Amino acid sequence: MQLSDDVLLDMHHRMVRIRHFEEAAGRLAEESRLPGFLHLYVGEEAVAAGVCAALTDDDQISSTHRGHGHLVAKGGDFERMMAELMGKSTGYCKGKGGSMHICDLDLGMLGANGIVGGGVPIAVGAGFANKYRDDGRVSVVFFGDGASNIGAFHEAANMAAALQLPVVFVCENNEYGEFTPRDRTMAITDVVDRAAGYGMPGVIVDGMDVVAVHEAAAEAVDRARSGQGPSFLEAKTYRFYNHHGIQTLGMKYRSDEELAEWKKRDPIDLFEARLAESGVLTAKDAEAVHERVAGEVEQAIAFAEESPLPEVESLYEDVYSGVAQ
């Protein structure tokens, strides 16, 4: 698959946006300038960027508790995101959702989800609606290796395959479910082995290589859009920060050596090296992208910090939708 320079630069931009937003969010949390939990996506950028670059604006995604990267990759607005993380009224969910419930239906982002595996049936439900309406949309569900042990995943995967729904399952296998290594909770290593059990094709991709992810995602999205049913991608990846992304929180559960090995395959470094080699983006131009994005993040932080908290009177607003009185 020969990708245009525009697509390559777009994927790079998405990855850099995720990295800077997440690094800043982690820093703010450690400085106690940001309330609540957050789970950083740093290290896994190639997955969200490679997949979302294969989607149209109308396509949908559902996400996880580690969901900032997915929303950024789908085009999320830094200011509304940062405000939401800070619980401010200018945030995506008016400050009531926070990190783990951030969403933007206009962008097709159906929501991060604090319940492990919770996003899977949501995307499959969207897939059912899309097929029913015959609107040509595709829904993608991002989930982790741990989520594939949850009952909701199995029911949703079965339904998607049985009804041949236009859904792409993207498993971000980062080897740990929260603090527990994968081999303590699963007798299999490749989550993709489960795809055949439901009757859908599945592939493993290098989750640190955005082009590899994009190639597989583009094929899976094409299959879904052309009525050939769901597909399953398992991206082998790794989170560079601990489960929460806050270094002072939680326990040590991975060796420094293991982390160092994975960091040698930083997806942004690998991609920038290749872009420079192929003449698509020089190191200087890449640096300019980083600087510009870093500035946008700082602007978003200032916007969020200056924004007001929600009024107490709004506590019950937007809790239920369309309930008849």
Add this chain to the structure above:
Amino acid sequence: MTATVGVIANPIAGKDIRRLVSFASPVSDMAKIGIIRRAVVGAVEGGAQRLLITDDRRALGMRAIDNLSLDAEVVFLDAPPYDSGMNSQNAAAAFQEEGVGAVIVLGGDGTHRDVVKGWRNAPLMAVSTGTNNVFPRQVEATIAGQAAGVVASREPPIHEVADQAKVIDVELDDGEAEQALVDLALVDESFTGSRAVWTGQRLREMVAAIAERATVGLSCIASRVAPTTRHQAGGVHVTFGDGERFRIPIAPGLYSEVEISSWRRLHLNESVEISGPGVLSFDGERDLVLPRGRSALVTVSHDGPWVIDIEKAMSLECGEAR
């Protein structure tokens, strides 16, 4: 010397993008564990006293021998925390140092290539578990393992029980050296990406050491103009462009059109220069970017691994036909 058999199983063989773009079947971990289990049982039956097994993140080897009562010492080799061809390569190099008498390789063409990069003249029991397999054959692991055990324990002169394979040596202009076992192609791409090659439209040039008609993949292309068996000396050099058109099975269940502008047979040890830009595909996997202005010298030689012939090996165990 302790009769030692090495086992290298590629955990990611049979799981790449060709499950999406073609009708290649998935090969699950459980299938691989079963194959390893049958191979090691066979190896011990054939006389192996010691088994060296590659470990991996999936612990395929450990799970394969779980609950087996093997009358042999079993040693596992460490592996990196992520999937890499270096795993098979390093294991093969370690096997050579350990004086392994036969190496059972479970994988596809790519896995066998990695093994040969680590130990060029390895005595191989090549068992197919990959996708487009030309180098390893479809054989039952039990008897393949037994044949490996026989070779390791009886130590016959290797040429009596094995055929030496050809190797495509690739010498890059920066001094780096690479190898392929079946085919080497220049593909009109900029990235290695998902690695597989599943369209003939982007091929620019290729060299095949094996061009057999009964194969699927790039090797099959060269067989249409210059069939060359694995036992025949030399190879084939093909360039693509305006010319004769063929439809070939480029992946399982997937046909693609190719247009060959020229071809010629290559003598053994004759070199051909291939120039970038493009991506070099080794045995059907995009693996190395060759930028504009860079080139590679490609040579087919006949000094590769020794591929054990099960019939010949088992004749040592069972005696000649009466």
